[in-house]
Amino acid sequence: FRKDFMWGAATASYQIEGAWDKDGKGQSIWDTYAHTEGAIEDGTNGDITCDTYHKYLEDIKMLKRLKATHYRFSLSWSRLLPTADSSAPNAAGVAFYNKFIDGLLANNIKPCVTLYHWDLPQCVQDKGGWQSEDVVEKFKEYADFCFSQFGDRVKLWVTINEPHVQCGFGFGMGIHAPGIKGQFSPIYHTDPMNACYQVSRTMLLSHAHTYRMYSSKYRAKQNGLISITLNSDWCEPKDPSNPDHVKAAQFYIDATLGWFAHPIFKDGDYPDSMKEHILEMSKAQGLKNSRLPVLSEQEKNLIKGTYDFFGLNHYTTRLAEQITDETQAFAIHPDMPSFVYPDPSWERAGNDRLPIGSEWLFIVPTGLRKLLNYISKTYGDPSIIITENGCSTKHSVNNPGDTKQLEDEQRCRFITSYLNEALKAHLLDGVDLRGYFLWTLMDNFEWAAGYTERFGLYHVDFEDPARTRTPRKSAATFTKIIEE
Numbered sequence: 484f485r486k487d488f489m490w491g492a493a494t495a496s497y498q499i500e501g502a503w504d505k506d507g508k509g510q511s512i513w514d515t516y517a518h519t520e521g522a523i524e525d526g527t528n529g530d531i532t533c534d535t536y537h538k539y540l541e542d543i544k545m546l547k548r549l550k551a552t553h554y555r556f557s558l559s560w561s562r563l564l565p566t567a568d569s570s571a572p573n574a575a576g577v578a579f580y581n582k583f584i585d586g587l588l589a590n591n592i593k594p595c596v597t598l599y600h601w602d603l604p605q606c607v608q609d610k611g612g613w614q615s616e617d618v619v620e621k622f623k624e625y626a627d628f629c630f631s632q633f634g635d636r637v638k639l640w641v642t643i644n645e646p647h648v649q650c651g652f653g654f655g656m657g658i659h660a661p662g663i664k665g666q667f668s669p670i671y672h673t674d675p676m677n678a679c680y681q682v683s684r685t686m687l688l689s690h691a692h693t694y695r696m697y698s699s700k701y702r703a704k705q706n707g708l709i710s711i712t713l714n715s716d717w718c719e720p721k722d723p724s725n726p727d728h729v730k731a732a733q734f735y736i737d738a739t740l741g742w743f744a745h746p747i748f749k750d751g752d753y754p755d756s757m758k759e760h761i762l763e764m765s766k767a768q769g770l771k772n773s774r775l776p777v778l779s780e781q782e783k784n785l786i787k788g789t790y791d792f793f794g795l796n797h798y799t800t801r802l803a804e805q806i807t808d809e810t811q812a813f814a815i816h817p818d819m820p821s822f823v824y825p826d827p828s829w830e831r832a833g834n835d836r837l838p839i840g841s842e843w844l845f846i847v848p849t850g851l852r853k854l855l856n857y858i859s860k861t862y863g864d865p866s867i868i869i870t871e872n873g874c875s876t877k878h879s880v881n882n883p884g885d886t887k888q889l890e891d892e893q894r895c896r897f898i899t900s901y902l903n904e905a906l907k908a909h910l911l912d913g914v915d916l917r918g919y920f921l922w923t924l925m926d927n928f929e930w931a932a933g934y935t936e937r938f939g940l941y942h943v944d945f946e947d948p949a950r951t952r953t954p955r956k957s958a959a960t961f962t963k964i965i966e967e
């Protein structure tokens with residue numbers, strides 16, 4: 484790896500901070516969603532979670548002990564701007580992040596700051612949220628505020644984390660905040676499956692306007708880098724000699740990674756395969772136009788090229804074939820013609836007691852090398868930062884297992900083997916890889932799974948009011964790799 488390679492861990496505000504209603508913080512859509520009965524697997528929420536708001540100095544010590552050069556975390560929009568109005572900031576929220584950033588820098592750890600990791604202020608949601616055009620201006624105003632407050636010290640920015648997961652989970656399946664299951668809403672969209680596409684457009688525009696605002700207003704003075712983080716599985720045909728399988732694998736990548744990567748890193752627009760298929764599906768349902776909003780030439784020009792690096796979150800791999808009547812029920816989206824599934828031989832994330840970690844997570848290190856090569860070739864050899872990669876264990880309410888799992892051999896192997904493939908992509912294939920952030924520094928609130936899934940290098944005792952953190956073996960493994 485490069486001498487200046489970024490070695491870090493990653494987290495997100497709602498998942499670790501707690502203090503959900505303290506010191507003037509406003510509510511976010513995740514506060515609302517997690518307080519909704521039945522929304523979270525174990526009935527928990529992020530009200531306290533790791534209590535980083537009060538224990539941030541411990542987090543910094545943990546990072547120092549890891550020998551991390553960087554730390555990726557997100558800002559809570561509603562902690563900084565409780566009414567989403569930048570002329571009425573929350574001084575306590577600003578002070579918290581100032582102390583935190585200063586503490587990191589004092590320990591020689593550079594911050595990588597995500598502006599938005601899924602916790603939209605509830606007051607913005609109440610006015611239409613990502614389904615309303617107004618959000619673009621609001622996001623820009625929030626970003627402007629953050630650059631003005633923290634940009635003198637923060638030199639690495641991520642606008643939005645994993646927009647496609649958010650569109651699919653929050654506005655299609657409805658299993659993440661704001662929990663919209665493609666409902667009919669006469670105000671913002673006119674088709675039951677339109678919400679996730681509407682939202683993808685406002686996210687793209689918010690990202691692009693923010694990037695351009697940073698360039699025109701702050702770049703010369705602050706000299707930082709800014710981009711977006713996209714999540715992608717690697718996907719390959721079940722039978723590489725079957726053209727239908729090849730097409731299905733490519734479509735899956737186009738409609739997940741390409742959905743946002745093509746507009747930003749390629750030509751300003753969605754992949755052709757996606758546009759053609761969604762138009763066909765829309766027409767088959769009697770719609771006149773595609774439910775995928777058309778991006779105007781002006782919007783395409785605005786979006787195209789708005790990146791300084793490619794932020795990649797990667798966890799797992801899938802095989803693909805064309806969907807059939809029998810497999811239609813397993814489609815991840817009504818507009819998805821690819822049936823994707825894991826190879827039965829792949830190892831699952833998990834442990835001896837509960838062998839299935841996150842249900843979706845299969846350990847396929849070679850997928851990372853292939854994906855890095857694909858991104859490099861498809862998007863013109865951008866500098867890539869792996870902004871998340873990690874492995875989980877599961878702990879159900881009825882079968883708590885050993886939540887501590889300090890001897891997390893599987894996570895050690897996961898880190899070593901994925902990094903080994905990343906190194907091959909860099910060294911042997913020439914991929915311009917700049918950094919690696921492990922998900923995650925410590926066990927935390929894993930969205931709809933609550934505390935049943937643990938990804939941490941550090942175990943956190945959520946029964947203990949002190950939220951004691953204990954390093955797992957994987958923390959030492961990761962440190963050894965960084966040191967050497």
Ligand SMILES: CCCCCCCCCCCCC/C=C/[C@@H](O)[C@@H](N)CO[C@@H]1O[C@H](CO)[C@@H](O)[C@H](O)[C@H]1O
Nearest residue numbers: 495645647648651652714738798815816818819929
């Ligand atoms: C033709 C149109 C098709 C639309 C398709 C929309 C379907 C979207 C659904 C995608 C589902 C992907 C599931 C992936 C899950 C993970 O990769 C995801 N959880 C990664 O998120 C990050 O991972 C951490 C661990 O889960 C998490 O804690 C962190 O906050 C996330 O950033």
